[in-house]
Amino acid sequence: MGEGIAGTLDPFGMSHPILHAQAAWLLHPLELGQHLAQLSSDLWLLQQHTLKRVAGQANPDPVSPQADDSRFADPVWTESPTWDVVKEWYLALTHHMQDMLYDTPGLSSGERRRAAFWWRKWLNAVAPTNYLWLNPVALRKAVETHGESLWHGWRNMLDDVEAGNVRMTNPDDFKVGENLATTPGSVVHRNRLLEVIHYAPTQPRVHAEPIVIITPWINKFYVLDLVPKKSMVRFLLDQGFDVFITSWKNPDAGMRDVSFDDYLLEGIDTIVQVAKEISGAAQVHAAGYCIGGTALAIYMAWANRHYKEAMPVADWTLFTTLVDFRRPGDIEVFIDEHSIEYLIEQMAQKGYLDGREMAASFRLLRSNSLIWHYVVHGWLYGEAPSSFDVLFWNMDTTRMPYAMHAWYLRELYLKNRLIQGGSLTVAGEPIDLSAISQPLYAVAAEDDHIAPWMQAFRTMNLIPGERRFVLSSSGHILGIVNPPTRPAKRTYWAGPAHRKADTPSAWRETAHEHQGSWWADWMQWLKPRAGDLVPARPAHDERHPELAPAPGTYVLES
Numbered sequence: 017m018g019e020g021i022a023g024t025l026d027p028f029g030m031s032h033p034i035l036h037a038q039a040a041w042l043l044h045p046l047e048l049g050q051h052l053a054q055l056s057s058d059l060w061l062l063q064q065h066t067l068k069r070v071a072g073q074a075n076p077d078p079v080s081p082q083a084d085d086s087r088f089a090d091p092v093w094t095e096s097p098t099w100d101v102v103k104e105w106y107l108a109l110t111h112h113m114q115d116m117l118y119d120t121p122g123l124s125s126g127e128r129r130r131a132a133f134w135w136r137k138w139l140n141a142v143a144p145t146n147y148l149w150l151n152p153v154a155l156r157k158a159v160e161t162h163g164e165s166l167w168h169g170w171r172n173m174l175d176d177v178e179a180g181n182v183r184m185t186n187p188d189d190f191k192v193g194e195n196l197a198t199t200p201g202s203v204v205h206r207n208r209l210l211e212v213i214h215y216a217p218t219q220p221r222v223h224a225e226p227i228v229i230i231t232p233w234i235n236k237f238y239v240l241d242l243v244p245k246k247s248m249v250r251f252l253l254d255q256g257f258d259v260f261i262t263s264w265k266n267p268d269a270g271m272r273d274v275s276f277d278d279y280l281l282e283g284i285d286t287i288v289q290v291a292k293e294i295s296g297a298a299q300v301h302a303a304g305y306c307i308g309g310t311a312l313a314i315y316m317a318w319a320n321r322h323y324k325e326a327m328p329v330a331d332w333t334l335f336t337t338l339v340d341f342r343r344p345g346d347i348e349v350f351i352d353e354h355s356i357e358y359l360i361e362q363m364a365q366k367g368y369l370d371g372r373e374m375a376a377s378f379r380l381l382r383s384n385s386l387i388w389h390y391v392v393h394g395w396l397y398g399e400a401p402s403s404f405d406v407l408f409w410n411m412d413t414t415r416m417p418y419a420m421h422a423w424y425l426r427e428l429y430l431k432n433r434l435i436q437g438g439s440l441t442v443a444g445e446p447i448d449l450s451a452i453s454q455p456l457y458a459v460a461a462e463d464d465h466i467a468p469w470m471q472a473f474r475t476m477n478l479i480p481g482e483r484r485f486v487l488s489s490s491g492h493i494l495g496i497v498n499p500p501t502r503p504a505k506r507t508y509w510a511g512p513a514h515r516k517a518d519t520p521s522a523w524r525e526t527a528h529e530h531q532g533s534w535w536a537d538w539m540q541w542l543k544p545r546a547g548d549l550v551p552a553r554p555a556h557d558e559r560h561p562e563l564a565p566a567p568g569t570y571v572l573e574s
Contacts, residue, residue, distance in 0.1 A: 040121055040123050041116070062105065065077070069100055140384050148396055151392070182387055184402075184404070185404045192571055193572070197237075197241045199253070201215035201216050201567075203565070204556050204560040204563065205563070207286065208274075209279060210264050212290050216555040217554075223549060224550045225301055227302075227542075228301070228303070230312045230315075231305055232308040234307055234371070237567075249261065255539055258295055275420055275423065277443040283311075294559075304332070306335065309335055313332075314447055316332055318445045322443075322445050329454060331456070332456055336460055336466070339435065340434070341432045343468065343470075347381065347465075356430050368417055371415050450478065457542070458473075458486070459487075460472040461487075462487055462491075463489070470520040473523065483513040483514075484513065485510070486538075487508060509530070
């Protein structure tokens with residue numbers, strides 16, 4: 017009874033790890049005493065620093081913000097003695113609390129991480145930068161603008177409340193099909209789960225074997241076709257490829273019973289077969305992004321068994337994809353049996369998982385940069401939301417059907433059964449990743465907190481055959497949406513991976529570092545495999561008429 021009430025009030029177990037950590041410290045008085053002694057020593061140094069600054073003397077800060085912490089970047093936080101003291105006391109107490117939670121004796125590493133995560137969310141929320149009277153930059157702007165910044169901030173806050181979200185960008189600045197997802201093409205197939213988009217060629221001759229891209233159904237497909245300069249789709253067309261992409265249906269309660277088997281058969285297998293029919297090729301080259309990549313890995317194992325010698329995919333590419341969910345990154349704080357059963361229960365009531373709920377969870381993982389930054393700049397500084405295509409896409413969320421997502425959470429995240437050969441059966445076939453013999457090109461992102469690169473590298477140890485691994489700088493999105501630019505904005509490391517011989521660190525020591533976009537390396541790997549150049553095929557023909565111009569109709573559903 018008590019556990020049921022606690023689960024209702026605290027469905028994600030935020031309080032439990034913190035309470036466990038407090039109890040653990042009380043049970044280890046020697047370690048607690050050592051930490052308190054260190055805290056006392058540091059607080060004495062902080063008091064000396066405070067006295068010197070109040071007396072008008074210069075003194076180096078005893079505590080510095082983390083390298084990625086931009087909250088205190090304005091010079092006033094260092095130059096003004098008053099605000100410097102506020103900053104230093106906040107940082108000192110924050111760092112000590114976090115260090116103690118990570119060092120908690122008697123707890124598992126998972127419990128320590130959960131305790132530190134949830135306590136950090138509270139510490140981020142109470143940062144002085146988030147409050148008008150404790151933020152000197154906001155006060156300065158209010159004086160300089162004669163209160164206009166406060167008026168604009170009030171309006172921004174009301175707009176966010178009306179939207180039910182802290183907006184990262186102005187939704188009125190973009191419209192899909194007009195200034196986003198504008199690459200010409202046609203919807204050539206539609207079923208209850210997806211629209212297949214075939215893009216119009218930009219070159220007179222194309223490689224005989226097409227590329228099929230499996231996008232994640234957590235978000236909409238056009239992250240790979242934002243604006244022309246960032247569009248991977250347009251880049252591939254200009255490189256002489258015939259390109260097909262999945263645009264998934266945004267499910268409602270009527271699709272509650274749609275399963276992962278349905279996504280594999282009516283989604284991935286369908287687009288592969290359509291691409292083969294239109295191109296006339298015996299095989300395609302498949303690429304999958306994030307959860308679309310995980311689904312592609314399952315499909316590759318399924319297709320090797322189902323089609324045997326008539327395997328329809330020649331090789332495959334993964335973008336920031338996990339197949340081993342043992343250490344899924346920061347999202348691990350939401351991955352335990354109680355939390356997942358709570359989510360499944362909520363989905364069972366509605367028939368789907370609302371994409372806004374998942375988006376909120378991912379934003380919480382980086383609350384300073386993805387929540388409080390926009391609160392401060394929008395509400396306290398009165399700045400209008402920026403116009404940024406990636407942020408608009410990130411806010412354009414989708415739902416997920418109950419049956420499919422419940423299976424995904426239980427079988428992959430909670431039980432990690434994909435790496436257990438034959439443990440899963442999908443669409444009538446046992447799934448064994450070791451049955452995949454086709455060459456693999458896998459890309460991970462150095463700062464990815466959704467699919468950590470060292471965990472993404474684990475795929476290399478699970479798949480036989482030829483493997484090439486690439487590590488891009490930046491994160492989950494910008495590490496992939498990474499077009500060639502001059503001067504080069506990013507870096508990547510690339511090299512072959514040897515099954516069960518390489519660790520992530522060992523691979524990186526031997527990989528070659530390059531300036532620029534990994535797209536060029538992918539082209540060198542893919543083009544020799546994609547067949548001879550043949551006359552380009554139109555986006556649609558008599559056998560596959562245009563059902564709608566790209567970007568189609570499913571992507572416009574809210």
